[in-house]
């Protein structure tokens with residue numbers, strides 16, 4: 001036993017436990033409008049923040065102290081006020097910011113709540129379907145992925161695909177498969193009013209949300225339907241997209257074959273997947289850590305709950321994804337672009 005190494009690990013665990021605890025307070029801060037109220041002012045006491053948000057001072061004082069100890073907000077000891085820097089506001093308060101992080105914490109609520117069911121799944125090998133998780137998983141995914149899609153999808157990702165933007169500008173037929181709450185579908189529909197967008201997901205509650213979102217955004221060239229990736233309706237699509245969902249599917253090869261079947265011969269399939277290297281050793285980093293942990297509790301059980309149950313996992317890597325796509329009948333496959341969190345893959349018939 002090396003005492004120095006033990007102390008190093010224990011030191012790290014102090015940070016880890018703090019992070020695991022503060023997550024719940026981040027959700028409260030978002031839900032109760034605490035970050036937004038703080039960011040809107042130069043500095044507030046706990047009493048002032050409680051008054052502005054219709055909450056109770058004693059709870060707010062504790063919450064503020066936890067946030068300040070986390071470095072999520074700043075504390076001014078001289079006048080006992082709390083405030084947020086512009087950077088902190090971008091991460092916690094501003095919903096339009098490309099780096100707002102609060103959404104990710106909602107999914108944790110569902111992950112922790114699922115521990116008993118996952119212990120059972122570990123023993124039996126059975127899966128846990130997407131719709132069986134608690135509701136905060138779906139809203140958390142939409143809240144967490146939405147800002148990245150808003151920042152990157154239309155401006156950076158689509159232009160890297162061969163001929164897709166001109167096609168969408170003149171008018172194309174697009175399927176967004178595994179669309180969840182339809183954030184990506186609506187974003188594309190808004191950017192390309194001459195094209196027609198069809199969002200599909202096998203989870204009925206997500207499709208309901210997607211329809212409500214499209215209505216709220218007043219977008220007419222989009223519709224949503226409950227359908228599995230292997231059997232969604234329609235033919236002659238010019239463009240098919242899969243955002244962070246191919247690895248969640250039980251039979252991604254079957255899904256790829258259906259995309260191939262429903263895509264025009266000059267069409268393109270964009271697959272957005274979590275950033276990963278092909279081997280475990282190279283994924284042992286902070287981003288890989290988040291994805292492996294999420295995959296254990298969310299992606300893998302979703303896949304194992306479905307037919308075939310291939311269980312790619314969220315860190316499948318490009319080589320395995322290439323196999324899936326080519327087994328589905330696609331002849332060309334490339335990484336079009338990437339961010340620290342995502343690989344943007346393009347497949348062609």
Ligand SMILES: C[S@@+](CC[C@H](N)C(=O)[O-])C[C@H]1O[C@@H](n2cnc3c(N)ncnc32)[C@H](O)[C@@H]1O
Pocket residue numbers: 130141142145146177178179180181182183184200201202203206227228229230242243244245248249250302306
């Ligand atoms: C991580 S979420 C991503 C949702 C959305 N694309 C986004 O980026 O916000 C994965 C989605 O895949 C859907 N899904 C999983 N397996 C599916 C299947 N076989 N067919 C259709 N949708 C599926 C789930 O219901 C869920 O909405």
